[in-house]
Amino acid sequence: MLEWYTMYMPISGVDIFWPGLVLIGFSVGCIGGFFGMGGAWMVTPGLNILGFPMAFAIGTDIAHIAGKSMISTFRHSKFGNVDYKLGCIMIIGTVIGIEIGAQIVMWLERLGQVGPVVRWAYIVLLALICLMVFYDYYKATKKKKAGEVGERGAEGITWYKTLHRIKIPPMVHFKTAGFTCSAWLPIMVSFLTGILAGFLGIGGGLIRMPALVYLIGCPTHIAVGTDLFEVMISGLYGTFTFGAKGRIEIYAVFVMLLGAAIGAQIGTVATKYAKGYGIRIAFGLAVFACMISIILKQYKIDLAATILILGAVGSICVYICWIMFSGAAKELREKKAASH
Amino acid sequence: MRKRLHTLLTLGATVFTVFLPELVRAAGGSAEMLIVVADSRRVDSGWARYFVDSYNTNPLWFGLEVTVITAFLGVTLGLITDQIMKRIGIDLTSRKIVEH
Numbered sequence: 001m002l003e004w005y006t007m008y009m010p011i012s013g014v015d016i017f018w019p020g021l022v023l024i025g026f027s028v029g030c031i032g033g034f035f036g037m038g039g040a041w042m043v044t045p046g047l048n049i050l051g052f053p054m055a056f057a058i059g060t061d062i063a064h065i066a067g068k069s070m071i072s073t074f075r076h077s078k079f080g081n082v083d084y085k086l087g088c089i090m091i092i093g094t095v096i097g098i099e100i101g102a103q104i105v106m107w108l109e110r111l112g113q114v115g116p117v118v119r120w121a122y123i124v125l126l127a128l129i130c131l132m133v134f135y136d137y138y139k140a141t142k143k144k145k146a147g148e149v150g151e152r153g154a155e156g157i158t159w160y161k162t163l164h165r166i167k168i169p170p171m172v173h174f175k176t177a178g179f180t181c182s183a184w185l186p187i188m189v190s191f192l193t194g195i196l197a198g199f200l201g202i203g204g205g206l207i208r209m210p211a212l213v214y215l216i217g218c219p220t221h222i223a224v225g226t227d228l229f230e231v232m233i234s235g236l237y238g239t240f241t242f243g244a245k246g247r248i249e250i251y252a253v254f255v256m257l258l259g260a261a262i263g264a265q266i267g268t269v270a271t272k273y274a275k276g277y278g279i280r281i282a283f284g285l286a287v288f289a290c291m292i293s294i295i296l297k298q299y300k301i302d303l304a305a306t307i308l309i310l311g312a313v314g315s316i317c318v319y320i321c322w323i324m325f326s327g328a329a330k331e332l333r334e335k336k337a338a339s340h
Numbered sequence: 341m342r343k344r345l346h347t348l349l350t351l352g353a354t355v356f357t358v359f360l361p362e363l364v365r366a367a368g369g370s371a372e373m374l375i376v377v378a379d380s381r382r383v384d385s386g387w388a389r390y391f392v393d394s395y396n397t398n399p400l401w402f403g404l405e406v407t408v409i410t411a412f413l414g415v416t417l418g419l420i421t422d423q424i425m426k427r428i429g430i431d432l433t434s435r436k437i438v439e440h
Binding site for chain 1: 411425432
């Protein structure tokens with residue numbers, strides 16, 4: 001007899017603990033809305049633990065990410081965090097890049113080297129992102145102490161300033177992001193991040209978000225919102241292609257979206273109360289946890305990898321909820337005080 | 341500087357010439373698809389039966405359905421949770437960008 005807490009999934013034919021789906025949806029909605037990424041690295045292992053076959057876990061994950069990113073993008077858009085012009089220009093590079101990345105994987109597959117090469121490339125990339133984020137924070141703090149504060153406050157890594165000096169036409173002004181640069185800069189950056197995303201088989205938010213900040217020069221909040229816009233577009237395309245390949249469990253997507261809708265609102269509104277560098281540091285820690293879990297998996301220490309991923313997701317989620325609720329409470333107190 | 345640029349260009353051209361045929365060849369074949377059929381014996385009627393039939397008979401249509409439903413759910417749930425958020429009473433239309 002089926003218990004109330006299990007739900008039959010008609011496509012994959014498995015009984016699933018549905019509160020677990022709501023919880024995964026909530027956590028990833030929260031984290032994705034705050035960092036501006038899809039979060040496939042968190043969802044796929046979670047779905048697999050709940051009992052989904054791996055083939056369905058990946059497709060279901062992508063469909064859920066598309067729906068969740070829509071909710072976060074609309075909320076970020078109302079805050080003025082989405083630069084649609086930049087997002088649309090970047091889609092061109094992303095799509096071509098992902099396709100080339102996928103072709104490189106197929107080429108490596110023929111050589112029989114795809115597994116180790118992709119995994120180690122992923123680890124190196126995540127290590128570089130971590131180093132970059134923490135070095136940036138260290139440098140920015142040092143500059144702040146020395147009183148070297150620019151128009152955006154104390155900044156650590158400013159590679160984008162050098163890249164903005166490239167004046168290859170057409171020059172485009174991005175009003176929301178607040179800068180002018182050659183259109184080739186976002187196209188090339190999205191092309192390269194697209195190749196990496198296609199090569200590593202990930203959505204790309206993990207790479208694109210820091211690239212938007214450090215290479216293109218977006219303020220952190222705009223990078224988060226614009227990246228989510230891209231995740232939404234690529235997620236919808238992924239939903240269609242995985243759906244047509246028969247790899248989506250539609251009922252699981254419904255259930256996960258119920259949790260994700262609330263999580264996405266909390267994560268997105270939390271960015272209103274967080275400082276840019278706060279988001280960057282938390283992002284660096286999430287990337288670090290992801291990197292360690294992949295290293296553990298590489299050495300077949302699966303249990304520790306799963307515990308680490310779930311622990312990191314849980315802790316980051318609690319941190320984001322705390323930022324959102326404490327920030328909202330403070331705002332309401334100030335409003336009340338002002339009205340008296 | 342010019343010499344360095346020249347070396348870089350030569351290196352780039354070599355890599356491109358070596359990899360291009362492989363890329364073109366890689367685009368040709370595709371991995372064998374694993375066919376999964378949904379078991380319609382456990383679902384008698386309703387939406388579940390509809391989705392199972394759609395999945396088994398027309399994958400392309402199923403893909404389209406999932407995409408439209410996902411987008412519809414995203415928008416609907418977004419609007420509902422938006423209304424809930426508004427009831428808290430916080431300002432949801434503006435924010436200050438503070439980096440440090």
